[in-house]
Amino acid sequence: MLKPRATHDPLQEPQAFRDALAEWFGKNGKDYPWRRTTDPWAILISEVMLQQTQIATVLGRGYYTRFLALFPTPQALAVAEDEPLLKAWEGLGYYRRARMLRETARAVTAAGGFPAELDALQKLPGIGRYTANALRAFAHDQPAAVVDGNVARVLSRLVDYHGTVDSPAGLKHLWELADQLADPTRPRIYNSAIMELGQTHCRPGVPDCLACPVASFCKTLEPAALPVKTAKPKTERVHTHVLWARDREGRILLHQEQGKRRQGLWKLPERTPEETAVLPEIATRTYGITRFHVTMHIHGTGPVPAREGESWHAEEAIAALAMPSPYRKAAEALLGGD
Structure with missing residues (x-):
């Protein structure tokens, strides 16, 4: 497959890049339950579940809806014992996530609610830069960049970045790119769109460049070779x-x-x-x-x-x-x- 050559520079024309993404997402964006709400608790649960688990598993097997039904508020999870919590998380793996989510719930309950500021969010148990920015963007529609695996893949191909994306230097570079490209007026739409682009067209391996809505902004000519990651240890x-x-x-x-x-x-x-x-x-x-x-x-x-x-x-x-x-x-x- 021949990949279209870039005719635009996303860093020089960020608004045109954002507009192209937003237009595509408006027509093709998937209807996930966490996209129908601005409740930071519901959004946090989705973000924590999706850290190590695919969307098809989280939704297809009912984990997200069941967990929210059992623990609809931070207050409900804050007082939960281990047994019902672990049972609700059974099958998702990485069970430390469930206990950390309970610690977050306890901190939010004690504080009387979720903060909206980046520094305050990052002081909550288990909340790092990515999750804090995701809450700001998706719950509060505040300007914020997010970099997950999908976004890292999109960005590395977009600017033809050949550094290791999971190294400290690589992560720093990608976050800087993400901050430059982030949409200050439509953060909820923009971040949903760039993440979904990584799930669909700009997927791992051989991407669907011919159907990509921002192909004209993408500099790499060898997308299948990117992103570069640190070699995994042998099984x-x-x-x-x-x-x-x-x-x-x-x-x-x-x-x-x-x-x-x-x-x-x-x-x-x-x-x-x-x-x-x-x-x-x-x-x-x-x-x-x-x-x-x-x-x-x-x-x-x-x-x-x-x-x-x-x-x-x-x-x-x-x-x-x-x-x-x-x-x-x-x-x-x-x-x-x-």
């Missing part, structure tokens, strides 16, 4: 061995996580390969987490001594517990096959 293969243990009453043995990543969630109890060597392997499941490819070997057994953090649970009670997705899928498959 490591890991094997874990867990128990599917039932006692004489038919209860299942589970372990409650205490580590930072999944604190408070329930999973099948883990044992060493030596401890499970004599037990039959009744199932195997694989999943990915960060840079690890995990093979989970599930061993069937009868009653075993419960260790610290482990307890027996009735089969019908397991559905109400918060569990990481790999363990939930394993438990559902095994319960269905019993």
Whole structure:
């Protein structure tokens, strides 16, 4: 595919660039629920969920609407216990986000509401430059630039930037570009448009340059080569061995996580390969987490001594517990096959 050559400079003609984006977005912008509101709480929830999760998952599986139904205000989440919070977040992963969101809710509740100023927003727990600017733009329609992965890709191609976008120098450069191009009069529309452009036409890999509404402003001739990112560490293969243990009453043995990543969630109890060597392997499941490819070997057994953090649970009670997705899928498959 031949990419159209740039005939305009977005930094020299920023208003023309903004107008082209706004016109395209007005005709093609998607109707997301967080775009129908100016409530900073609803917008914050969407931003936190979308930090590590795709829109199709957040909306398609109902996470966003369910979470808002359970916790419609910061006050509702501020007083929530771990169990309902983690259950509502189950399947989204990166559970620290849920607890940090609760800390934000508590701070907002104590302050009597959301601030609108950048400095005040960044003092809230878990609120960095991106989220603070997103709240200012989308909730208050105040001039503010946002740089997420989609915007970083658009900007790097737009100006043909070949520095690493995830390095400190690269991030600084992209934020400076974003500030220069940000629309001072239509921040809500502009930021929604440039983010959506990255999701649709200016997508990863080979973009759809021929249909891009701002192709005439884009300097790069090799868009598929951009953005440049720091090389990811190689994927490591890991094997874990867990128990599917039932006692004489038919209860299942589970372990409650205490580590930072999944604190408070329930999973099948883990044992060493030596401890499970004599037990039959009744199932195997694989999943990915960060840079690890995990093979989970599930061993069937009868009653075993419960260790610290482990307890027996009735089969019908397991559905109400918060569990990481790999363990939930394993438990559902095994319960269905019993």
